[in-house]
Amino acid sequence: MTGNEIRHLFLKYFEDRGHTVVPSDALVPKNDPSLLFTNAGMVQFKNVFLGQEKRDYTRAASSQKCVRAGGKHNDLEMVGRTARHHTFFEMLGNFSFGDYFKKEAIAYAWEFLTEIVKLPKEKLYISIYKDDEEAFQIWKNDIGLADDRIYRLGEEDNFWAMGNTGPCGPCSEIYIDQGEALGCGKPTCEVGCDCDRYLEIWNLVFMQYDRDDAGNMEPLPSPCIDTGMGLERLAAVLQGKPSNYDSDIMMGLIQHASKITGKAYNANHENDVSLRVIADHARAATFLINDGVLPSNEGRGYVLRRIMRRALRHGKLLDQEKPFFHHITEDVIKKFQDVYADLKTNRDFIQKVVTNEEVSFNNTLTFGTERLNEILDRLRKENKTVIPGEEVFKLYDTFGFPVDLVEETAKDTGFELDMSGFDRAMKEQREKAMASWKGSGEKQIAPIYAKIVQEHGGTLFDGYGGTEGEGRVVALLKDQQPVKSASEGDEIELVLDETPFYGESGGQVGDIGWAFHDKARLEITDTQKPLSNLIVHKAKVTQGTVQAGDALTLQVDARKRIDTANNHSATHLLHAALKEVLGPHVKQAGSLVEADRLRFDYTHFSPLTEEERERIEALVNEQIRANIEVETKVVSMEDALEEGAVALFGEKYDDHVRVVNVPGFSKELCGGTHVPATGTIGFFKITHEGGIASGVRRIEAVTGTRAYEWVQNEFGQLSGIRKLLKAQPNEEVNKIKKMLERQRELEKEVGALKDKLISGKGGGTSLMDEVKQVGGVSLLVKKLEGMDAKTLRSFIDNAKNQIQSGVVVAGSSDNGKVMLAAGVTKDLTGRFHAGNILKEIAGIVGGSGGGRPDMAQAGGSQPEKLDDALNAVPALIEK
Numbered sequence: 001m002t003g004n005e006i007r008h009l010f011l012k013y014f015e016d017r018g019h020t021v022v023p024s025d026a027l028v029p030k031n032d033p034s035l036l037f038t039n040a041g042m043v044q045f046k047n048v049f050l051g052q053e054k055r056d057y058t059r060a061a062s063s064q065k066c067v068r069a070g071g072k073h074n075d076l077e078m079v080g081r082t083a084r085h086h087t088f089f090e091m092l093g094n095f096s097f098g099d100y101f102k103k104e105a106i107a108y109a110w111e112f113l114t115e116i117v118k119l120p121k122e123k124l125y126i127s128i129y130k131d132d133e134e135a136f137q138i139w140k141n142d143i144g145l146a147d148d149r150i151y152r153l154g155e156e157d158n159f160w161a162m163g164n165t166g167p168c169g170p171c172s173e174i175y176i177d178q179g180e181a182l183g184c185g186k187p188t189c190e191v192g193c194d195c196d197r198y199l200e201i202w203n204l205v206f207m208q209y210d211r212d213d214a215g216n217m218e219p220l221p222s223p224c225i226d227t228g229m230g231l232e233r234l235a236a237v238l239q240g241k242p243s244n245y246d247s248d249i250m251m252g253l254i255q256h257a258s259k260i261t262g263k264a265y266n267a268n269h270e271n272d273v274s275l276r277v278i279a280d281h282a283r284a285a286t287f288l289i290n291d292g293v294l295p296s297n298e299g300r301g302y303v304l305r306r307i308m309r310r311a312l313r314h315g316k317l318l319d320q321e322k323p324f325f326h327h328i329t330e331d332v333i334k335k336f337q338d339v340y341a342d343l344k345t346n347r348d349f350i351q352k353v354v355t356n357e358e359v360s361f362n363n364t365l366t367f368g369t370e371r372l373n374e375i376l377d378r379l380r381k382e383n384k385t386v387i388p389g390e391e392v393f394k395l396y397d398t399f400g401f402p403v404d405l406v407e408e409t410a411k412d413t414g415f416e417l418d419m420s421g422f423d424r425a426m427k428e429q430r431e432k433a434m435a436s437w438k439g440s441g442e443k444q445i446a447p448i449y450a451k452i453v454q455e456h457g458g459t460l461f462d463g464y465g466g467t468e469g470e471g472r473v474v475a476l477l478k479d480q481q482p483v484k485s486a487s488e489g490d491e492i493e494l495v496l497d498e499t500p501f502y503g504e505s506g507g508q509v510g511d512i513g514w515a516f517h518d519k520a521r522l523e524i525t526d527t528q529k530p531l532s533n534l535i536v537h538k539a540k541v542t543q544g545t546v547q548a549g550d551a552l553t554l555q556v557d558a559r560k561r562i563d564t565a566n567n568h569s570a571t572h573l574l575h576a577a578l579k580e581v582l583g584p585h586v587k588q589a590g591s592l593v594e595a596d597r598l599r600f601d602y603t604h605f606s607p608l609t610e611e612e613r614e615r616i617e618a619l620v621n622e623q624i625r626a627n628i629e630v631e632t633k634v635v636s637m638e639d640a641l642e643e644g645a646v647a648l649f650g651e652k653y654d655d656h657v658r659v660v661n662v663p664g665f666s667k668e669l670c671g672g673t674h675v676p677a678t679g680t681i682g683f684f685k686i687t688h689e690g691g692i693a694s695g696v697r698r699i700e701a702v703t704g705t706r707a708y709e710w711v712q713n714e715f716g717q718l719s720g721i722r723k724l725l726k727a728q729p730n731e732e733v734n735k736i737k738k739m740l741e742r743q744r745e746l747e748k749e750v751g752a753l754k755d756k757l758i759s760g761k762g763g764g765t766s767l768m769d770e771v772k773q774v775g776g777v778s779l780l781v782k783k784l785e786g787m788d789a790k791t792l793r794s795f796i797d798n799a800k801n802q803i804q805s806g807v808v809v810a811g812s813s814d815n816g817k818v819m820l821a822a823g824v825t826k827d828l829t830g831r832f833h834a835g836n837i838l839k840e841i842a843g844i845v846g847g848s849g850g851g852r853p854d855m856a857q858a859g860g861s862q863p864e865k866l867d868d869a870l871n872a873v874p875a876l877i878e879k
Contacts, residue, residue, distance in 0.1 A: 389421020
C-alpha cells in the first residue's frame with residue numbers, strides 16, 4: 001500500500017466505527033503559547049481534554065501535520081542520519097472524549113493492524129505502564145497475548161502527562177519485531193531497546209487522571225483516549241523497508257533531489273545524508289509556509305529559516321551553486337496537493353518565499369565568508385590558532401553562517417575551533433529564547449475560566465442584532481479569584497449567561513459600555529474571550545453593589561460598536577481588493593480592528609506602487625458607494641468552503657462557521673460584527689503601507705468620520721504648503737521641483753568651494769603659508785566653519801599630502817556640536833599619535849575620541865571652546 005492508501009484506510013476504518021474524521025489542524029497552534037508548532041494529533045483537541053471546549057462529537061480520527069524542530073521536541077540535528085527522525089511528519093490518531101476507553105481502544109488498534117493492514121500477529125509486542133493491571137488483562141484475556149509478549153515499563157516510557165498538572169494517564173505501545181538484521185546484536189535486546197529491531201508503531205494513551213499541584217491524582221469523571229501512529233513509520237513497515245526514507249512517501253522526493261543535484265542515492269553515505277535532509281526539510285518548509293510561517297530571525301520564523309538553511313547547506317555539500325531547493329518544494333506540492341488542496345492554491349506564494357530565502361542565503365554565505373576571513377586575519381596577526389567559540393556562534397546566530405563551513409575553512413587554513421565555547425554560547429542562547437518565548441501573542445488561559453465553563457456553561461453572545469440586552473451574573477472575579485459580590489470602586493471581571501458585548505477575537509477589539517440594575521451601575525471597560533465559548537467583561541463598579549445571580553441590563557457603547565463594525569467590514573473589502581489587484585497569493589497575516597482605525601497584515605513581496613494603492617482604494621470605495629447589503633449565515637465548515645468562503649491562514653474554526661458575504665466581491669469566515677450594508681462605512685482611506693517582516697506587509701487605514709478627518713488634515717497641510725510657496729492650485733509640484741533643482745545647484749557650488757578650501761586654493765593664501773615650525777616639526781592647525789566629519793577627513797588627507805612631513809589638526813562647529821580631526825604623516829607616527837593628540841584636546845570641548853596613529857577623529861559639545869582646543873595643539877607638539 002502507498003502512503004496515501006494507508007492514510008485513507010486508517011481514516012475510513014475509524015469513520016466506519018462512528019468516529020468523525022477531522023481535518024488536520026494548522027502547524028501553528030492557536031492560543032497555546034507553550035508550543036512552537038503542532039507536534040501531535042491531540043494538540044487540536046487539547047481544550048476538549050481539559051474540559052474547556054465541547055465538540056459536536058465524542059470520538060474523532062485525524063491525520064495531523066506535525067513539526068518537531070524546536071523547543072522540547074527538536075529532532076533537527078538527527079534528521080537525515082537516522083531511519084526515523086523527521087522535522088515534518090503525519091500522525092494518525094483516534095480519540096475518544098468520555099466515550100469509549102481502554103478495552104475499545106486496544107481492540108481497534110489490534111484489529112486495524114492485524115486484520116486491516118495484516119501485520120503478522122506473531123511479530124507484534126506490547127508495552128504497558130508497570131502498574132496498569134487493567135491494560136495487562138485486556139491484552140492478555142481479550143486479545144489473547146501471552147505474558148512474555150507484554151512488557152511492563154516505567155513512568156518515563158509509558159506514562160503520559162499534558163503538563164506538570166492536569167490530565168494524565170498510562171500508555172500502551174505496540175511494537176513490531178523487524179528481525180535481527182535491524183537489531184543491535186546485544187543479548188539484552190528486547191522491547192524498549194533503542195535499536196530499530198523492536199520498532200514502536202502506535203502509542204495508546206489512556207487519559208484517566210487529573211494531577212494537582214501536590215502531585216495527587218484523582219480519576220477523571222470522563223476518561224479519554226488519545227492515540228498516535230506515524231504515517232511514515234507505518235508505511236515503511238508495510239512496504240518492508242528498513243527506513244522511513246525508503247518508503248514511497250519520501251523516496252520520490254529523494255530521487256528528485258538526486259536528479260537535480262546529479263548525486264546518485266545509495267552511492268555515498270554523506271551524499272545520502274544530504275539528500276535525505278533536503279527531502280525532509282523541503283516537506284517541512286513547504287507545509288510551514290503554507291500554514292503562514294515565514295522565514296525570520298525570531299520565533300517560529302527563525303526555526304523555519306534554520307530548517308531551510310540547513311537544507312541549502314547540504315545542497316552546497318552536493319556542489320549546488322545555483323538555486324535548486326524550490327525545485328524540490330515544487331515536487332512536495334505536486335505529491336501532496338491531492339490530500340492538502342491548499343498547497344496548490346498557495347503554490348506561487350510558497351515558491352516565491354523559498355526562492356527569496358535561497359537568494360538571501362547565498363548572500364549570507366558571501367558576507368559570512370568575508371567576516372570569517374576578517375576574523376582569521378586578525379587571529380594571524382595576534383599569533384593565535386584557535387577561533388573563539390563566541391566568534392563561531394556569532395557567525396552562526398547573527399549571520400546564519402553554518403558551523404560546519406567554519407570548521408571546514410578552519411581545517412583548510414590551519415585553525416582549530418573552540419567548540420566548547422560555541423556550545424556554551426548556544427546553550428545560553430537557547431535558555432534566553434525559552435525564557436523570552438511567548439508564542440505569537442497568545443495569552444496563557446487562567447484555569448479559573450475553564451472552571452467557570454464546567455460549572456455554569458459558556459456565554460451566549462446575542463449582540464449581532466443589537467447593542468442592548470439582559471444577562472444574569474454567573475461569576476464575579478476579583479484578581480482572578482471568585483467573589484460573591486462587588487461594591488463601588490471595585491474593579492472586577494464579570495461573567496454573564498448571555499451578553500450583547502463582543503469579546504475580543506479575530507482581530508476585533510472588545511466592546512465597552514455599561515451594565516446596571518436598580519441597586520448598582522457598572523462601567524464595562526473591555527470585553528475579552530479567553531475561551532471560545534466564554535465572554536468575560538472587565539468592569540468597574542461605579543455605584544452600589546452587584547452580586548452573583550443578579551440580572552443586569554446591558555448597554556454596549558453603540559457609537560464605538562458602529563465605528564468598529566465599519567472598520568471590520570472594510571478589512572474584508574480590502575482583503576478582496578488586494579487579491580484582485582496583487583494576485584491570489586495574498587493572504588491575511590494578521591489584523592487589528594478598533595473604532596479609530598484598522599490595521600491589515602498581508603503576504604506580499606514588494607511595496608505597493610502608487611498605481612496599485614489607488615486601484616485598491618478605488619475598488620473598496622466603489623463597493624462602499626454601491627451600498628451592497630452584507631449577508632451573514634451560519635453553515636457547516638464543509639459547506640462554507642464549497643461555497644468559496646475564504647478561511648484565514650492558520651485560523652482555528654468550529655464545525656459550524658459564520659460566513660460574512662458581500663455578494664459578488666467578498667466572502668469570508670468571520671465571527672465579528674459587521675455593517676448591515678457597505679454604504680454605512682462611508683469612505684475608506686489608506687494612511688500607511690510598509691513592510692513588517694520578510695514577505696509580510698502592513699496597511700493602516702481609516703473609514704467613515706476618521707477618514708474624512710484624515711483627508712481634511714491632509715488638505716490643510718497642502719493649503720499651508722501652497723501659501724508658503726505662493727502657488728495657485730496644481731502649481732505646487734512644479735514650484736517644489738524648481739526649488740529642489742536650485743538647491744542641488746547651490747549644493748554643487750558649496751561643494752566646489754569646500755574643495756578649494758580643502759586644497760588650500762581658496763582665497764589668496766595656500767595651506768603652506770599657514771604651516772608653522774614647532775619643535776622642528778611642520779604643524780598646521782586650521783579652524784574650518786560649518787564642515788562635516790567627512791570634509792574634515794578630506795582636509796587632513798589633502799594637507800598631509802601637501803606638507804609631506806608633519807602634523808595636521810582641524811576643527812569645526814555646527815549646530816552646537818564640535819568635530820575634530822588630526823593626521824600625522826607616516827614618517828612621524830613613531831613620535832606622534834593622532835589619536836593621543838585628540839584625546840588631549842577633545843576634553844577641552846567637552847568630548848572624547850581617538851583613532852589610529854596616522855588619522856583620528858573626535859567630537860565635543862562646547863563649540864565656544866573650539867579656539868582654546870586648537871590653540872592647545874602647539875604646546876602638545878612642543879612637549
